[in-house]
Amino acid sequence: IVSREVQPDNTVVHVRGQAIGGGAVQVIAGPCAVETAPQMQQAARLVREGGARLLRGGAFKPRTSPYSFQGLGVAGLDHLQEAARQQGLPVVSELMDIRLLDTFLEYDIDVIEIGARNMQNTDLLKEVGRINKPVILKRGLSATVSEWLMAAEYIAIGGNHNIIFCERGVRSFDPAARNTLDVTAIPLLKRETHLPVIVDPSHAGGKAWLVPALSCAALAAGADGLMLEVHPDPAQAWCDGDQALDGAAFGNLMAQLRPLAQVM
Ligand code: PEP
Numbered sequence: 001i002v003s004r005e006v007q008p009d010n011t012v013v014h015v016r017g018q019a020i021g022g023g024a025v026q027v028i029a030g031p032c033a034v035e036t037a038p039q040m041q042q043a044a045r046l047v048r049e050g051g052a053r054l055l056r057g058g059a060f061k062p063r064t065s066p067y068s069f070q071g072l073g074v075a076g077l078d079h080l081q082e083a084a085r086q087q088g089l090p091v092v093s094e095l096m097d098i099r100l101l102d103t104f105l106e107y108d109i110d111v112i113e114i115g116a117r118n119m120q121n122t123d124l125l126k127e128v129g130r131i132n133k134p135v136i137l138k139r140g141l142s143a144t145v146s147e148w149l150m151a152a153e154y155i156a157i158g159g160n161h162n163i164i165f166c167e168r169g170v171r172s173f174d175p176a177a178r179n180t181l182d183v184t185a186i187p188l189l190k191r192e193t194h195l196p197v198i199v200d201p202s203h204a205g206g207k208a209w210l211v212p213a214l215s216c217a218a219l220a221a222g223a224d225g226l227m228l229e230v231h232p233d234p235a236q237a238w239c240d241g242d243q244a245l246d247g248a249a250f251g252n253l254m255a256q257l258r259p260l261a262q263v264m
């Protein structure tokens, strides 16, 4: 279903009036995790003022250590939606557990993110395949392009074809960066599938200063959008502060990207 052989024309995924894969570059931005209502509101304002059209925020976090902050849970969805409504932005949030799908639908989360650690959680993929919300399918930590395409097929088979691939860096031999952004995967996927492909340079690089270069590389390689971590005060972030852009850095990056592509 996701193959370009089946459908030669690009699929455009629509999210409350925003098009992903429609030719212009869409930017999704926001904090790694929802922390407090004011943090989320400040983040949402920075995101809108910087020019992004979609807001991200994790309420359920797949942390490496069970002793790390796990996300606010349902309260985080509340803060996320409140901040998003104030700024008129659609929201993206990660779903980790099938049992919370109805809650995500009740909270009207516009785009469901399937994180890297769940790319091959086939039961979760089948469930989000039965709903009509767009799904961002992040690449697994060490997943091949063909495994990633097949994971999308698990979603599509249920009838939900609103799938967006997100390259977020893969495990490599080199610990110099958090992950290695696989720029090659962008044109490979664009050739194999009609679905949109976006890039998360924040989790790929793991350092805020790497994000602009990786963002430019992603657009040059043909990405349909970016997902960026933005925090009002990265030094105080509860999660992934090293890779978060503050408001000024985010604004500068958006200005840097506009001449490179038609940024929405
Ligand atoms: C995220 O986007 O919040 C996240 C946890 O990313 P990944 O699944 O790519 O590690």
Ligand code: MN
Residues within 6 Å of the ligand: 032, 033, 203, 229, 239, 240
């Ligand atoms: Mn993060």
